[in-house]
Amino acid sequence: QKEVEQNSGPLSVPEGAIASLNCTYSDRGSQSFFWYRQYSGKSPELIMFIYSNGDKEDGRFTAQLNKASQYVSLLIRDSQPSDSATYLCAVLSGGSYIPTFGRGTSLIVHP
Amino acid sequence: EPEVTQTPSHQVTQMGQEVILRCVPISNHLYFYWYRQILGQKVEFLVSFYNNEISEKSEIFDDQFSVERPDGSNFTLKIRSTKLEDSAMYFCASVHRDTGELFFGEGSRLTVL
Numbered sequence: 001q002k003e004v005e006q007n008s009g010p011l012s013v014p015e016g017a018i019a020s021l022n023c024t025y026s027d028r029g030s031q032s033f034f035w036y037r038q039y040s041g042k043s044p045e046l047i048m049f050i051y052s053n054g055d056k057e058d059g060r061f062t063a064q065l066n067k068a069s070q071y072v073s074l075l076i077r078d079s080q081p082s083d084s085a086t087y088l089c090a091v092l093s094g095g096s097y098i099p100t101f102g103r104g105t106s107l108i109v110h111p
Numbered sequence: 112e113p114e115v116t117q118t119p120s121h122q123v124t125q126m127g128q129e130v131i132l133r134c135v136p137i138s139n140h141l142y143f144y145w146y147r148q149i150l151g152q153k154v155e156f157l158v159s160f161y162n163n164e165i166s167e168k169s170e171i172f173d174d175q176f177s178v179e180r181p182d183g184s185n186f187t188l189k190i191r192s193t194k195l196e197d198s199a200m201y202f203c204a205s206v207h208r209d210t211g212e213l214f215f216g217e218g219s220r221l222t223v224l
Contacts, residue, residue: 032211043202043215044154088154092211097142098167099213101154 002027004091006102013109019076021105023089026070032092033065033072034099037085044088048074079109113137117203117216125224127192132219134186134203144213145178145188146202147171154202160186193223 003026013019021035032051036044050056050063050072062075072091076083086106090099116135124130136143145157158168158178165178175191190197203216 034212036213043218044213045215046212049210049212090213097161097206097211098144098156098159099211100156101146103153 002030002091002093002100004089004100004102006087006089006105008103008105010106010108013079013107015079015081015109015111017079017109019079019083019107019109021074021076021087021089021107023072023074023091023102024070025072025089025091025100027091027093027100028067028070029094030067030070030091031094032099033063034090034092035061035063035072035074036088036090036101037083038088038104039085047087076107079107081109081111083107084109113139115203115205115214115216117201117219119219120217121220121222123222123224124193126195130190130193130197130221132188132190132201132203132221134188134216135184136186136203136205137214138184139208140205140214141208142166142206143180143186144204144206146204146215147199148202148218149196149199157188157201190221193221195223197221198223 034049035047038044048063060077064073086104088104089102143160200218204213
């Protein structure tokens with residue numbers, strides 16, 4: 001059973017702060033990692049994907065991957081109220097085309 | 112930009128009725144999926160479809176569910192005899208062949224009364 005674990009939150013941060021969202025996964029064969037943002041009542045939309053150990057930056061977002069620790073995180077710098085949403089971690093195992101999703105972490109950015 | 116489209120956006124049905132949810136995936140994508148999200152819960156995989164047949168299905172996808180691609184573009188999910196617990200948002204998605212990124216449709220909200 002492939003598990004993807006996220007703290008459900010809510011994580012509350014003030015506007016302008018760094019929000020740190022974490023995800024762990026059970027399958028050591030996992031090769032691709034995705035962060036999706038989901039606003040209430042809407043579909044998930046991709047923010048970032050990462051394949052290699054280390055950091056990947058895209059604007060205010062940084063994904064961090066540590067395969068040895070089976071851990072992937074998402075940092076959001078200069079958080080804005082519009083970043084308030086649920087952030088879903090999804091993991092794709094090698095040879096599979098079926099991402100497994102975590103439960104998501106609710107982020108609240110307050111002014 | 113190409114997108115996945117789903118209809119209807121919301122359907123209300125009586126328990127025991129049949130429901131068909133429709134999706135038009137992105138045309139050059141190869142794998143298509145149905146996911147389900149019960150209110151407040153995680154996005155759950157139902158079924159994947161490749162080369163006009165089911166490639167994988169979850170334990171949720173029991174005999175009351177079926178998928179078809181009747182005309183080469185539409186991709187449908189049929190629920191034969193709906194139950195109260197089928198109430199959820201159903202997302203269709205297709206995958207980018209190179210990146211593995213899932214592109215989701217806007218979802219179809221199913222309410223079973």
